[in-house]
Amino acid sequence: MGDFSSKTIGHIDREFIHDLIKKGERLDGREFGEYREVTIEANVVPAKAEGSALVRLGDTSVVAGVKVLVGEPYADSPNKGVMMVTAELSPIASPLFELGPPKEGAIELARVVDRGVRESGTVDVEALCIEEGKKVFMVFADVYPLEYDGNLIDASSIAVNAALMTTKYSEMKMEDGKAVATGKMLKLPIKNIAIEHTVSKLGDSLVIDANLREEFVQDCRLTMAVDQNENFTALQKGGGSGPMSLDLVDQAMGMALDSSKTIKAIIDEAVKDVE
Amino acid sequence: MAVYFQKREVVVPGQLLAEGRYRPSNGTYDEGGKIYSSLMGLAELKGNTVRVVALDGAYIPKEGDLVIGTIKIVAGNNWKIDIGGPYGASLHANNALRRPYSDDISEYMDIGDVVSAEISAFDRQSGPFLSMRERGLEVLEGGMILEVSPAKIPRIIGRSGSMINMINDHLKIDSVVGQNGRIWIKSPDIARVRLAIKAFRMIEAQAHTSNLTDRISKMLAEDVAKLKDLEPSEEPSTEIETVDEEEPAPKPETEVSEATEPKPEVEPEAEIKPQPEAADETEEVVEKKPEPEVSTDVVIESDDKPETEEVNE
Amino acid sequence: MSPEVKPDFLISPEGLRIDGRRPDELRPIELKVGVLKQANGSASIRQGKTYIIAGVYGPRELHPRHLTLNDRAYLRVVYRMATFSVPDRKRPAPSRREREISMVIANALKPALFLEEFPKSVVDVHIIVIQADGGTRCAAINAASLALADAGIPMRSLVPAVAVGKADGKLLVDLGDEEDKYGQGDVPMAIMPQTDEITLLQQDGFFKREELVEAMQMGINSCKYLHELQKDALKRVYVQKTSDSDGEEFEDDLETDLGDAEIMGDE
Numbered sequence: 001m002g003d004f005s006s007k008t009i010g011h012i013d014r015e016f017i018h019d020l021i022k023k024g025e026r027l028d029g030r031e032f033g034e035y036r037e038v039t040i041e042a043n044v045v046p047a048k049a050e051g052s053a054l055v056r057l058g059d060t061s062v063v064a065g066v067k068v069l070v071g072e073p074y075a076d077s078p079n080k081g082v083m084m085v086t087a088e089l090s091p092i093a094s095p096l097f098e099l100g101p102p103k104e105g106a107i108e109l110a111r112v113v114d115r116g117v118r119e120s121g122t123v124d125v126e127a128l129c130i131e132e133g134k135k136v137f138m139v140f141a142d143v144y145p146l147e148y149d150g151n152l153i154d155a156s157s158i159a160v161n162a163a164l165m166t167t168k169y170s171e172m173k174m175e176d177g178k179a180v181a182t183g184k185m186l187k188l189p190i191k192n193i194a195i196e197h198t199v200s201k202l203g204d205s206l207v208i209d210a211n212l213r214e215e216f217v218q219d220c221r222l223t224m225a226v227d228q229n230e231n232f233t234a235l236q237k238g239g240g241s242g243p244m245s246l247d248l249v250d251q252a253m254g255m256a257l258d259s260s261k262t263i264k265a266i267i268d269e270a271v272k273d274v275e
Numbered sequence: 276m277a278v279y280f281q282k283r284e285v286v287v288p289g290q291l292l293a294e295g296r297y298r299p300s301n302g303t304y305d306e307g308g309k310i311y312s313s314l315m316g317l318a319e320l321k322g323n324t325v326r327v328v329a330l331d332g333a334y335i336p337k338e339g340d341l342v343i344g345t346i347k348i349v350a351g352n353n354w355k356i357d358i359g360g361p362y363g364a365s366l367h368a369n370n371a372l373r374r375p376y377s378d379d380i381s382e383y384m385d386i387g388d389v390v391s392a393e394i395s396a397f398d399r400q401s402g403p404f405l406s407m408r409e410r411g412l413e414v415l416e417g418g419m420i421l422e423v424s425p426a427k428i429p430r431i432i433g434r435s436g437s438m439i440n441m442i443n444d445h446l447k448i449d450s451v452v453g454q455n456g457r458i459w460i461k462s463p464d465i466a467r468v469r470l471a472i473k474a475f476r477m478i479e480a481q482a483h484t485s486n487l488t489d490r491i492s493k494m495l496a497e498d499v500a501k502l503k504d505l506e507p508s509e510e511p512s513t514e515i516e517t518v519d520e521e522e523p524a525p526k527p528e529t530e531v532s533e534a535t536e537p538k539p540e541v542e543p544e545a546e547i548k549p550q551p552e553a554a555d556e557t558e559e560v561v562e563k564k565p566e567p568e569v570s571t572d573v574v575i576e577s578d579d580k581p582e583t584e585e586v587n588e
Numbered sequence: 589m590s591p592e593v594k595p596d597f598l599i600s601p602e603g604l605r606i607d608g609r610r611p612d613e614l615r616p617i618e619l620k621v622g623v624l625k626q627a628n629g630s631a632s633i634r635q636g637k638t639y640i641i642a643g644v645y646g647p648r649e650l651h652p653r654h655l656t657l658n659d660r661a662y663l664r665v666v667y668r669m670a671t672f673s674v675p676d677r678k679r680p681a682p683s684r685r686e687r688e689i690s691m692v693i694a695n696a697l698k699p700a701l702f703l704e705e706f707p708k709s710v711v712d713v714h715i716i717v718i719q720a721d722g723g724t725r726c727a728a729i730n731a732a733s734l735a736l737a738d739a740g741i742p743m744r745s746l747v748p749a750v751a752v753g754k755a756d757g758k759l760l761v762d763l764g765d766e767e768d769k770y771g772q773g774d775v776p777m778a779i780m781p782q783t784d785e786i787t788l789l790q791q792d793g794f795f796k797r798e799e800l801v802e803a804m805q806m807g808i809n810s811c812k813y814l815h816e817l818q819k820d821a822l823k824r825v826y827v828q829k830t831s832d833s834d835g836e837e838f839e840d841d842l843e844t845d846l847g848d849a850e851i852m853g854d855e
Contacts, residue, residue, distance in 0.1 A: 010345040010389040012459075016419040025465050027419075027472075045719045047637040049672035059625045063718060065672025086680055091666070092643040092714035094626050098651075099666065142671040142680065144716060146641065147626045285826045287819050288700075288737050289745025289782055304702070304744070311782070313702060313742040315822055330826070332740025333628065333647050335706075361647035361661070361709030399707050400658070426740060483826055 009216040017217045021202045027213065028058075033255045035209045036060075038158065038263060040270035042166050051141075051167025051188070053270070055159040058211060059149035064159035066141045068169035068188075070179045073129070073136040081128020081136040085114035085160055087143035087152075094148035112236045113143065113156045113196065116225035120194035120233040122164065127189035130172050135179045137169070139188065150211040153223050157196035162267050164188055166274040194227035194234070195263050197256035201244055208255050220244060222252045226260040278325075280318040285483065286327060287315050293325050302327030317483060330483060334360035334425040334455040336403035340394045341412075343420065343453035344405070349381045356390070356405060359425070359455045366392060366405040389415045391451050391459070415451065418461030421472055423479045425456035430482040431475060438488055442474050445495040466505075470498050594770055598755035605755075606766055607636075612806060614750070614762045614813065619730070619821035621738050627714075629739025631821070633731040636764055637721035642731040644739040647709035661706040665694040667728055669717040689725050690715075696729050696749065696778040696788035702742040711741060722765040723751045729778050729788065730814060737822055746822075748814035749778035749788060752803040754795065759803050761810045775800065777807045781815040784808050 020027060030036070036058030044063060045052035051066035073080060087110040089097040102110075117123070128137040141163055143156045171184040200210040200218040210218060219242025225234040232253065237244065244252075278293045280286055290312045292303060299305045302314040303325055312318065316327040336342070336358070344356035344364060352368040368380045371392075376383065384390065391413060395406040407413070423431065432439050432452055439452055448462040448471050460471045474491050481487055595606055604610065615636035624630035627643035647661050655662055667690040671678045693715070703711070713735065715728045726749035733747040753763040753774035760767060763774050773793010779786050786804070795803065 009387075010420060011387040012389050012415055012417060013419055014387075015417070020465060023465070027465075027469070029469060045639070045670075045672055047721060048674055048719050052672065063670070065670055065718075067672050067677035069677055086671075088680065090668070090714070090716060091645075091712070092624070092627065092641065092716055095645055095648070099664075140671065140677055142677075144670055146716075147624050149626065285823050287746065287822045288743040289780075290819075302742070304742075306744075306782075311744070313744065314740060315737045329740050331629065331738065333706075361649055361706050363649055399705075 009213075013213065014217045017213055018203055021205045021207065021214075026207065028211065030207075032205065032207045033258055035154075035259060035263065036211070038266050040158065040162050040267060042162055042270045043274045049163075050169045051163040051165070053159045053162035053166065054146075055155050055162065057151060057155040057158070057209065059147055060145075060151060060155050060211075061147040062143055062145045062152065062155045062159045064141055064143045064156065064163040066139060066163045066167045068167065069138045069140070070130065070135055070172060071138045073133065077125075078133035079129045080125040081123075082138040083118060083123045083125055083128075083141075084139070085117050085141045085143065086110050087113060087145075087156055089148075089152075090144045090146070093145035097145075097148065108236075108238060109152055109156060110143070112153055112223055112234075112238070113160055115234045115236070116157050116194055116196045116223075117141070117160060117164070120225055120227055121192050122161070122190060122194065124189040124191045130179055131174045134177070135172070135174065137172075139164075139167070148212065150213075150215045151198055151209050153198050154196055154209060157225070158263065158267060161193055161195060162271055164190065165193070165267070165271040192227050192233075193264065193267075194225040194231070195260060195267070196223050196225045196234070197259055197263070198223045199252040199255050200239065201242055201248060201252075204248075206248060206252050206255060208259060215239065218242075222249060224253060224256040226256050228260075228264060230257055230260070232256075278320060280320075282320075284318050285315070285330075286312040286318045288313055292318055292327075293320075296323060298324045300324045300326035302329055329426045331424050331426050334358065336360070336362060336364070336394045336397040337454070338394055338397060340454040341391060341451070342394060342405070342455040343389060343391055343415070343451060343457035343459055344455070346384055346386050346388045346390065349384075349386060352380060354380070354384060356392070358403070358405075358453075359422075359457065362397075362399075362402045364392075364394075364403040364405050366390075366407065370395065370404075370406040370408055384414055389420060389459070391415060391453065415459050418449065418459050419468065421458045421460060421475055423456050423458060423475055425454065427479045427482040428452060428454055428456060430487065431458070431478050433488060438478065438491070441488060441492055442471060442495065445492070445499055446471055446474075464502075466502050470495060470502075473498075595766055598767055598771060599758050603758075605760060605764075607764060611758055611760045612810070614810060615764065617814070617817055619734060619817055621734050621821050621825045627735070627739070629735045629737070629741070631731045631734035631738060633727045635723060635727045635730075635762070637719055638717075638724055638727050639719040640715060640717050640724060640727050640731050642713060642715045642728065642735040644711065644713050644732075644735040644741065646711040646739070647706035647741070648712070650708065650710035655710070656708050659707055660703040661709045661711050663694050663698055663701065663703060663711050663713070665690045665697070665713045665715065665732070667693055667715045667717070667725070669720060669724070673717045673720040689728075692788055692790065693725060693729055693732065697733060697736065697747055699785070699787050700733065700744045700747045700780055701736065702744070705742055711736070711739075720765075722763050722768045723776070725749070725788075726751050726762075726776050726778065730818065734818055734821060738825075745780050745782050746815060746818045747778050747787060748781060748811040748818060749776065750807050750810040750814060751776040752807045752810070754793060754799070754803070759799065759806055761806055775803050775807065777804060777811070779808055779811045781812060 039056045041054040044054045045065050049065035050068045054063045089106040091097040141160045145152050167188045168185045170181040171186050172179040173182050198221050199206050199208050200221045202218050219240055221239035223236040279291050292310045294309045299310045303310050304313050310325050312327045314327050314329045316329045318327050342358045344358040346354050347357050348355035354366045356364045358364045392405040392407045395404050397403040446467045451459040462468050618634040620632045623632045624643050629644040632641045650656050669678050713732050717724050729749035751763050751774050752761050753771050755767045755771035775791045778788035
């Protein structure tokens, strides 16, 4: 993801995209601050996952599923449940993804999306405590890309948040030191929703939601998690080692803020009918 | 003696096509005197030969094919070139350069360069060999590469080039169509590049249908008319070296109503159609400017949160 | 975490199964071809609540090189279950079960493929189980063989697959999750429909010899039905695309294009 050399893209395509951006154009006709079409199918794994969503961002698509398990809390946080996001670069999604143990790209994707969820306080982990020091709920949101045409981070962030918002699981109570289902279904205690927005730097220009061609030639990207109160809750500069001025970072933040309400509204609309 | 398919029927692997004294050809196989399809494709009977034209598939090189490739490695006197499909190609300097040439052939063509070349030899044990000796085979400068399914290339070219010539004429673009599914598109006007992509994608999606040339021609005629409404003057489509002024496209001087209502069978495109331009590739001297590689391997330090992954499992 | 309870019976007094099916009745099946844009070929299958996507890449250059076969393409199948596809979260790393199933799927598909047409290359089949509700290896074969055809890989035929099992002493096709868990065994199998030859055969549980023969015969019958569904799914891709064309007969450019021997590369 990012930092592509001439091995993956020929000179003329590289120059073509750069020249185009200099002229203020994108090949697919989008504005620099414009996302591709976002569609969300909520609850695609209804029988086995507690929450799920399939997200399309143009020709990029990912599926995210949530499992809620009962486990023991960490020693240093006996009254807190666990929230964790993982992701892999499934080779079904792109000829560029290889088999084998997770590489840097997969680990970065997982950690960046994870940070967007954890640092934003998305799930109230204290409310996931069943009995302090004994049993807590552990919430796992796992992401699998299905089609990779750029910007897996935003697609994954949208999918994970939509999946968390649709998650329902059985309430548990302790009986004789064991956690037993009460039969009552609960929604996740969601406190805050922050969605990640990724802006790519190409030369002196910034574009949001880069497709693969643009990602191939970007100098770097900046991912920003923005919550509904316009707080920035996580940043990650990656996707190449090109430096970025404070001015451009500021500009990128503006672009993220401009998109955050629209994307959040699409998510809200997609999850509202999931009961 | 029997044939079990309709003319141009979409058939699937394993479908019985014919039995008796028919000859199995591409896309079919013979088992016990019966001919079956081995592909998803369009079945055809020509004389007593049965074949199936694939609707998809990887590029398999064939001698004489024009292909577009990207240089991956420079090794001694050879360039290793990616042409898509299962087999990487190689091009020997003798088949690309006039002698004498420098010991370091990367001076002429280097990693990342995109070339048009011809398959000069191929068998499936030793990868394909390329040549750039024919006229018009060159390092491609400017423009972009669009990838389509190689199986759709015959329709993108059309009979004796009818489809691609029609597209070039409508859009006044330069193009090179590689049999390996790569199309080079060049125009100083991005709107025309977009229309070309739209046309190629439409051919790709509808390659198995009839009357495609007419539909594409009609679509492009309408689209180009709209473009002309937006641009008062035609940019010269000669070379890309033109300086680009960033000015918003001015409004059309005269309001022409959008011609979107269904048209009668007779198309007005004949009037609009520009004089066919000879889309010949000018013989250019291959010159390479050295270009610094920008990518460096950087190990990304993880910011350290306590790792919880193991504990949870 | 959905609490699963063992049902009182798997076959009702009326001879119907827990979900109301007759013994030889398959679950509702939906096959779609061309569901992924990046892959060279792809297909999805929904069979009951099981939901699987298969994507094919290739034939392409094989890395690492030491796997290269000089006389044919290497068929590499990777069957993976999403962590959330099962009641308890599956560990993210590939399990021994996933590796074994990948291998048996490859063996089930290989006899149907003309891999000798692409020596030294690799054909990659990636299978991801989004939701598992019994019969995933068979459903995966159904989807993978469609994805291979969609990728234009030459093949003798499509490969349909189904699991036959036994519950409450009765033979049943296409086991659901409860029947799989609480029944007396199952026999996943795949065939090449032209010859009825079996390319996948596994079994667990307790069967008499006659029962197994009967089970396999039931499986072959169900596979033939599945094969019809597979053919329809493939052809549907192209019927849909044509329907928007006007259908008026102009000069038949399709025929002239395809008839041009120069262009089509007829030998």
